[in-house]
Amino acid sequence: MKSTINPQLMKKSTPISIATWNFPKATIKAGEMLEKGASALDAVEQGVMVEEARLKNTTVGKGGRPDREGNVTLDACIMSSKGDAGAVAYLKNNTHAVSVARKVMEETPHVMLVGQGADKFAQEQGFDKEELLTEDSKEAYLKWLENKEYKPLINIENHDTIGMLCMDKKGDISGACTSSGLSYKMNGRVGDSPIVGSGLFVDNAIGGAVATGMGEAIMKSVGSFLIVELMRQGKSPQDACETALMRIVKNNVNYKEFQVAFIALNKAGEVGSYCIQKGFSYVKYKNGRNSETKSKYFIEKQ
Template sequence: MKNRRSFIKNVAGLSASLSLFATMSGQAKEKRAPRRPLILCSRGEEWAEKVLRPGWNVLEAGGDILDAVEKSAQVTELDPEDQSVGYGGLPNEDGVVQLDASFMDGRTHNCGSVGALENIKTPSSVARLVMERTDHIHLVGEGAREFARAHGFKEENLLTDKSRKIWLRWKENLSDKDDRFPPKDGNYDLDKRPTGTINILALDAKGDLAGCTTTSGLFGKLPGRIGDSPIIGAGLYVDNEVGAAGATGRGEEILRTCGSFFVVEQMRAGKSPTEACEALCQRIVKINGGPDKVDFNDKIVAINKDGEAGCASIRGNKNKPPQAAIITTAGVEIIEGSYLIETK
């Protein structure tokens, strides 16, 4: 897919940036023949093959799209080296890992999610069970954990030694007025609070869509904080008539713009996936008062019914553009998306 990462170099003002955003989107829009099946993940090259391949194997064998999405989502959830999702996720303020996830079936608009789930490695699987085995959509906290245990999920400590050390270093550096002293060595850069999420979006050979978003949320969050990831229409939305979208980054901004629903509706109105993702970036910047007021980042990914895929972020640069990855019959492909505000 054509690289659209550098469509804006510098942003002098909001109106100028949004105008240029729209102009460049129109110039770069590509038409492709429908590509089915397809799976997208919101990670780049480092994770693409290992996340996408397990789900692809399910689809290639004729399996159900929900099984494919779940299989790919579990890869990062079960990997202790990933500090943003599932086992080994970065903890909240109290040092407790609380996980969020959502699952949605485009064929039925059925959906399920869990929030502030503790001691269960694969919240994506629990979210799917909420969707399939209850008349509810959202379970949180102790209720979500009891539901998972009732369905045979094993409780385990999700805080790995690596995550614990990152949390402890963060606590030790919160204030120079307390009695904690950070170690003299160590290589944890906590100038920026780590965040992390993964979106899995899929389109099968029949044209059906499904998706999942899973996360450990904002590092050091207040206990019980729920971000956008488990909220249908914010961190994930799937519509079989149109397409699917998912979001990562600052969840509060995605929540107050109904981000993923907004992107799907932009595609319904005729925008390509990348154009629809760009439109959400524009909206978030606008409601925050312009580029000078934005000190956070959000990234949005999307696919449509024709198998087109795209992504965009609020902030980026030529050395670090937003990325997503897809897998089709042609293999794994890395997508470099567009960004609104050039950063150093």
């Protein structure tokens, strides 16, 4: 089914924020900012920062689950409606990876900084150096060391990202994606979240997409970029998500063992979502109302 975007809808856009998983406070924060006239870029940054700072979210920001050597490392990227992008990977000492990524976008000639270089840049930009490993995360890590079993659980360890898309009153779209990655990953592992085109892609003339789940599968398909290109060809956000997801299923014989999910937004404010396994949902804020939607899926949870 093709998307029929009414030009009039694009002229008078209704602000909207959508995010992977049920993170209602994040979309409320972004949505309320949009209603007050904030840009999509400011709203999407502030929206995902809510989850970066929430200690009970062990897959994003401070309090995230560490890697196999006990390090909490963060990945994030952000894209503006102008097509600019910034990203950080293997960031160790700053809760708000998305804000550091925005600084990379706005203050450097680069798109991505990693590791010690990213941490040094953050401190030069005035970000406080922080310890990201909380007592709860440390306790969970010490328990994991007893068996050292690495087997990501579908919709749990794969529940590793908040990706958000916002459209403001001008009809401009921006996006952000931030994560602490898979629990007990190999030291140095970077997933799809900071990779422009994989974890996030925005083309303001068309729309945007974000991903969550097994980053390796998403990176190999450049999933978010693919969805936007499919929308460019006339597909609705829903059809684009389904087509991109099925490409991952086709190319991974072990697809039943992991989760991948996409959400997408086009210029008319139409939303789509699709995932491999049952259990993924997304949250949307529009017209002063926040709502959670269970995503359509390819197979039942195994």
